[in-house]
Amino acid sequence: MKVVTGIPVLDDMVEEIPEGKVLTYWIDPEVEGNVFAMQTLFTNLESGCKCAYFTLTLSPEVVLSEFEEFGWVVGSYENFTLVDLYSPYVGMPSTCSLNADPSNRDAVDSLVKKTIRENDLVVIPISSMIDVCGEEVAELLGEWCETAANSGSRLVFTFVSWPYPGNVKKMVANRSNAIVKVGGVHHRVILGYYYGLVKVDWKNIKSRAILFKLVRPGGVRAYIPKILVTGPYNAGKSTFVHAVSTRAISVDRLGTTVALDHGHLEYRGFSIDLFGTPGQERFDPILRMLGKEALGVILVVDSTKPETFPRAKQMLEEVAHFGLPYVVAANKQDLPDALSPEEIRKRMFLPEDVPVIPVSAIKGEGVYRVIDALLELLTGSWQVSGDEFEIPA
Amino acid sequence: MSQMMCRILPEVELKKGSNIMVYGPTFSGKSIFVRSLFRDLTSEGYGGIYVLTRDSAESFIEWLGEYYDPEKIKIIDCVTKSMLGNARDTDSIKRETVMDLTGISAKISKFFEEFWRSGVRDVVLVFDSLSTILMYMNLQTVFRFLHILTGRVKMTGAIAFYIVEEGMHDEKTIVTLKQLFSGMIEFKEENGRKYVRFVSPFKKTEWSEIAVDENAVVVV
Numbered sequence A: 001m002k003v004v005t006g007i008p009v010l011d012d013m014v015e016e017i018p019e020g021k022v023l024t025y026w027i028d029p030e031v032e033g034n035v036f037a038m039q040t041l042f043t044n045l046e047s048g049c050k051c052a053y054f055t056l057t058l059s060p061e062v063v064l065s066e067f068e069e070f071g072w073v074v075g076s077y078e079n080f081t082l083v084d085l086y087s088p089y090v091g092m093p094s095t096c097s098l099n100a101d102p103s104n105r106d107a108v109d110s111l112v113k114k115t116i117r118e119n120d121l122v123v124i125p126i127s128s129m130i131d132v133c134g135e136e137v138a139e140l141l142g143e144w145c146e147t148a149a150n151s152g153s154r155l156v157f158t159f160v161s162w163p164y165p166g167n168v169k170k171m172v173a174n175r176s177n178a179i180v181k182v183g184g185v186h187h188r189v190i191l192g193y194y195y196g197l198v199k200v201d202w203k204n205i206k207s208r209a210i211l212f213k214l215v216r217p218g219g220v221r222a223y224i225p226k227i228l229v230t231g232p233y234n235a236g237k238s239t240f241v242h243a244v245s246t247r248a249i250s251v252d253r254l255g256t257t258v259a260l261d262h263g264h265l266e267y268r269g270f271s272i273d274l275f276g277t278p279g280q281e282r283f284d285p286i287l288r289m290l291g292k293e294a295l296g297v298i299l300v301v302d303s304t305k306p307e308t309f310p311r312a313k314q315m316l317e318e319v320a321h322f323g324l325p326y327v328v329a330a331n332k333q334d335l336p337d338a339l340s341p342e343e344i345r346k347r348m349f350l351p352e353d354v355p356v357i358p359v360s361a362i363k364g365e366g367v368y369r370v371i372d373a374l375l376e377l378l379t380g381s382w383q384v385s386g387d388e389f390e391i392p393a
Numbered sequence B: 001m002s003q004m005m006c007r008i009l010p011e012v013e014l015k016k017g018s019n020i021m022v023y024g025p026t027f028s029g030k031s032i033f034v035r036s037l038f039r040d041l042t043s044e045g046y047g048g049i050y051v052l053t054r055d056s057a058e059s060f061i062e063w064l065g066e067y068y069d070p071e072k073i074k075i076i077d078c079v080t081k082s083m084l085g086n087a088r089d090t091d092s093i094k095r096e097t098v099m100d101l102t103g104i105s106a107k108i109s110k111f112f113e114e115f116w117r118s119g120v121r122d123v124v125l126v127f128d129s130l131s132t133i134l135m136y137m138n139l140q141t142v143f144r145f146l147h148i149l150t151g152r153v154k155m156t157g158a159i160a161f162y163i164v165e166e167g168m169h170d171e172k173t174i175v176t177l178k179q180l181f182s183g184m185i186e187f188k189e190e191n192g193r194k195y196v197r198f199v200s201p202f203k204k205t206e207w208s209e210i211a212v213d214e215n216a217v218v219v220v
């Protein structure tokens, strides 16, 4: 029986979760990442696998209703088992035939093992288990993984990476054959969510980050980051969008953009959508609309026209409203009277930490450096890396 | 900063990014104080996020009365879901359960993002109350949760208030929690009279006497 993750793009990468393997969703504490495990479970439930789900912090009724919010009526599947470690904990009678008091470590241990032996796929919220049962519970992971290996079933762990001691994190990471990080694009707030494969020991693949949204009903949907390209009239926004994009269209009339430029680019494992705004003032509402969706901003200025800098600054203020990180593309550097990036920074009173990149959009020079600089600002946590845990060789 | 706050604790200026513990015995007025503060700030233009663990969103909205504006006031109700199960979420009301710290954390973060993206930079967050969470989850777990939350509050420059019931927790719990907060608004009751003061590592005000009704706290 083939067991998959049921997560878009991820299945293309890992193909399947082989027998005896452990896949961990490693979740940023401010991101709704449990859905990943729920989606994995439901996908396999539908294809006839025997699946079990442990709950510790939610009552069985709430668990079922959370699944249903996404359109997954797990309760109606005979091959579904809910294991209740919640009700005994809060002192309520359990509605599930499989239940145990989480403060009884032996009872939990044997119930987990039994469940693993009897199912093809078992979802265990490891961090909740640590929260409720204590850190010592992490020491049981080894035996659970062994049980899975011996009985040919698969484990899916959800691990919310609260600030646990390093050895606890390491223990969970070491037991995982694959780790999928579910994280947030941190700026001052969390501007977006991503997931990416940090490690997998049954395939050899390069990691890649995918942004996602949660859809109710529906679940995890991959989505493409939107970058706003703005700047004064005639600065070269449309030219810039076309220069970096693999495909692009503009809605122009008489050489000026009247609606939007839209470019799409595949770059460093990211799918990116660029939206160029019209430079004329009467189009500011469009800018405002896009700002609610975007992840970052590229401000294009004509380096030969300092008289347009006040307008550029004004557009930046519009954008500042959305609180997005931005970079400045100092365009038309091929022209003799172009001001240097440093000169532009000075005249526009831009803070030191704002990248100002010299560009000639028309020649396609420096344009990817602008994308790099913006990705750099956005990343920090966005890039999928194993920084949080040592990945065993 | 809220007029009520100015009258009651005139010397205290709450800086952006502050995490304040609101501490005192039951019925000492701390809940009314925090609610009034929240009501004042949101009507002055602050975005508000209110986490409820003891009352439903509906009863809080009723208390707010004409001050309730779903654009400005976002509620995380940790009561209704475990009782009714089927109460629906809206854009401004999310239902979670008290033990689901991940769910609560994600919803708070989502509201921060919404305010941020719509240009609202002043945000007030109230956690009413931490004591309920501490009844279900151990101190370490709650500490880790608060570590992330107070960090986010600092990062966004919001102001947050966390209600803690006096007498419900041991000494160690209070000492541990205090490490996370930049200050404390403390309430006490003596001979039937109520008092409040502010305490932080840098400042300690005198006790000032207050009177409390169901809508507001006033200086006596």
Ligand SMILES: Nc1nc2c(ncn2[C@@H]2O[C@H](COP(=O)(O)OP(=O)(O)OP(=O)(O)O)[C@@H](O)[C@H]2O)c(=O)[nH]1
Binding pocket: A231, A232, A233, A234, A235, A236, A237, A238, A239, A240, A255, A256, A257, A258, A277, A278, A279, A280, A331, A332, A333, A334, A335, A359, A360, A361, A362, A363
């Ligand atoms: N020399 C030079 N000319 C450029 C460069 N980039 C754009 N241009 C020219 O500048 C003019 C405006 O370019 P667009 O890309 O249409 O500018 P825009 O910002 O989209 O203009 P609006 O949509 O009207 O605001 C065109 O004539 C371009 O050929 C550059 O790097 N160097």
Ligand SMILES: [Mg+2]
Binding pocket: A237, A238, A239, A256, A257, A261, A276, A277, A278, A279
């Ligand atoms: Mg154009």
